[in-house]
Amino acid sequence: MQNNIASYDHSKHSKRLLFIDVMRAYAILMMVQGHTVDSLIDPIYRDSSYWLFSLWDQMRGVTAPVFFFSAGTIFSYLLLRKNLPIRKNERFYKGMKRVVILLLLGYALRFNFDIIFSSKEFSFLNYKFAFAVDALHCIAIGLGLILLSYFIHRITKIYVWLIYFIFASSAFYFYPSIVDVDFSFLPIPIASYFTKAYGSNFPIIPWTGFVMWGALLGYLLSKRVNLAFNNIFAIAMLLLGLILHYYSGSILDFLFNLTNNSNFDYLNRNNFLYYHLGNVHIVLGILAIISNLVKIPDLLSSIGKSTMMIYVVHIFLIYGTGLNHGLAYYFGKSLNPYEVIIVAILIEIFFIVLVYYWAKLEIILQDKFPKLFPKKKII
Numbered sequence: 310m311q312n313n314i315a316s317y318d319h320s321k322h323s324k325r326l327l328f329i330d331v332m333r334a335y336a337i338l339m340m341v342q343g344h345t346v347d348s349l350i351d352p353i354y355r356d357s358s359y360w361l362f363s364l365w366d367q368m369r370g371v372t373a374p375v376f377f378f379s380a381g382t383i384f385s386y387l388l389l390r391k392n393l394p395i396r397k398n399e400r401f402y403k404g405m406k407r408v409v410i411l412l413l414l415g416y417a418l419r420f421n422f423d424i425i426f427s428s429k430e431f432s433f434l435n436y437k438f439a440f441a442v443d444a445l446h447c448i449a450i451g452l453g454l455i456l457l458s459y460f461i462h463r464i465t466k467i468y469v470w471l472i473y474f475i476f477a478s479s480a481f482y483f484y485p486s487i488v489d490v491d492f493s494f495l496p497i498p499i500a501s502y503f504t505k506a507y508g509s510n511f512p513i514i515p516w517t518g519f520v521m522w523g524a525l526l527g528y529l530l531s532k533r534v535n536l537a538f539n540n541i542f543a544i545a546m547l548l549l550g551l552i553l554h555y556y557s558g559s560i561l562d563f564l565f566n567l568t569n570n571s572n573f574d575y576l577n578r579n580n581f582l583y584y585h586l587g588n589v590h591i592v593l594g595i596l597a598i599i600s601n602l603v604k605i606p607d608l609l610s611s612i613g614k615s616t617m618m619i620y621v622v623h624i625f626l627i628y629g630t631g632l633n634h635g636l637a638y639y640f641g642k643s644l645n646p647y648e649v650i651i652v653a654i655l656i657e658i659f660f661i662v663l664v665y666y667w668a669k670l671e672i673i674l675q676d677k678f679p680k681l682f683p684k685k686k687i688i
Contacts, residue, residue, distance in 0.1 A: 326530060326537045328600035329383050330613030332593060336376040337616045338657060341623050343369040345653045348627055348637040349644045370581075371588040373444065376616075377516060378523035378589045380448050385455050385473070385527025390534070395463050404456050408449045414617075415445035418624045420631045433497035440498040441508035445620070450502070450513045451520025458524070470528045473521050480518030481582045485575035487514055515582055522586060526593075540601055547594025553587025608661070611668045618667065619660055626656065 346365065357363050384407075388400045395401050421439040424431065433440065454476050462469035492500035501509045529536065536542040561577035564570070576582065612619070629635030636652070644652065 326383065326386065326534075327605050327610060328537060328543075328593070328597040329379055329386075330610040331596045331600055331605060332375060332379045333383075333613035333616050334609050335592065335596065336372055336379060337612065337619050338660070339368065339372040340376060341619065341627075341660060342653045342657055343372055344623065344627050345636075345656050346649050348635075349640050349642070349652060350649045351643055351645060354646050371585055371592065373511065373516070374519045374585040374589045375592055376444065377448060377451065377519035378526075378586075378593075380616075381451055381455065381520035381523025382527040382530070384452050385524035386531050387527075388455065388459055389469065389528055389531035395460065401456060401459065404452060408453045408456070411445045411449035411452070411617075414621060415443055415449065416440070418445070418621065418630055419443070422631045437497050437501070437507040440501050441510070442501045442512060443510050446502070447511040447513055447516045448520060451517040451524075454517060454521060455524050470525060473524045473528060477518050477521035477525065480513070480515045480521060481576070482572055484515040484582065485572045485579075518582065519586070519589070522589075537597070538601060540598060543594050543597035543601060545594075546590050546597060550587045550590030550592075550594055553583050554591060555587075557583035557587060608665055608668075612661065612664050615664050615667065619664070622663070623656075623660070626659075 343365075347369070355362065357366065384404065388398070388404060391398065391400075416439070419439050419441065421436050424436055424439065455473070458469055458472040458476065461467060461472055487503060490504070492504045492506065495503075497507050501507045502513050504512055558577050558580045561573050561580065561583065565573035565577060624630060625633060625635065627635045627637055629638050640652075
């Protein structure tokens, strides 16, 4: 690969989009430390005027968008890289299975066993947090939209990238229209997908938008995979991110003045969506450049491929589930900054070590029990 900047040519060594692995590793490790600090630090230290806390808060704000975006990118890339009809595309059926698994895991991690013992007087309102929509639910719906887009594309021949764009832009555009809607007319498990009123952290509007913007990148890479190993592409992503970060408000204001559409005005006055979309592209561009300049350690790539395992374990460890108490139960909102930094570092080390030995355990299991643990194809 010829380039003005000396670089390590990953395209000759792996079919994987290594910068996406790095992006996913960044997102999951940032999520772990972010949840650790947020759960354990004493509220008296949450001072935005302090530069270190402000920086942490800014970085934490981009974690979920990066997590969702990278999930959409890799899922779309794998689905589209072979131009096959639905019935011959194994990725379509694997994708459907992944959606179901994510939804089941999302509910299982929030399951409240008291539900079993209150069947005679059961009320969704009493157990609303068990049905709240979190990251796994939102990603599942986003991946479902990618599959739906592919299905529509194969049936109608409408460009799949156009369908992605419509879903992505609609998730952002209609957010102002529904943010204050009272969804109490719907059953709580359904309403939770659209409102934060029942404890949801990531209602599907607007958060699936980040998954679908990622899917657009996945489409582009499925058609031009060598872009992933090109510094010009990485710099273009970085520049796009800077434009969205600094000028998306001005663009939204221009659209409001042009159309007099109040949604654009609301999005401008509460510009966290396109602002964070810009931050996602800044992270993407920087990590893509780094991935092209140096050899990515296998361990870092393994962390990026183990996001689901890390996510599930970190819920058990930090928040607890219906089966256990997490650190938040014992030390929630009680630690000073020095204590919480030490705990966060120890938890990050724990997960890095866990991934290291998990990868070795997988190899052993694949050798001894190949039918139960088949070797994964290189993607």
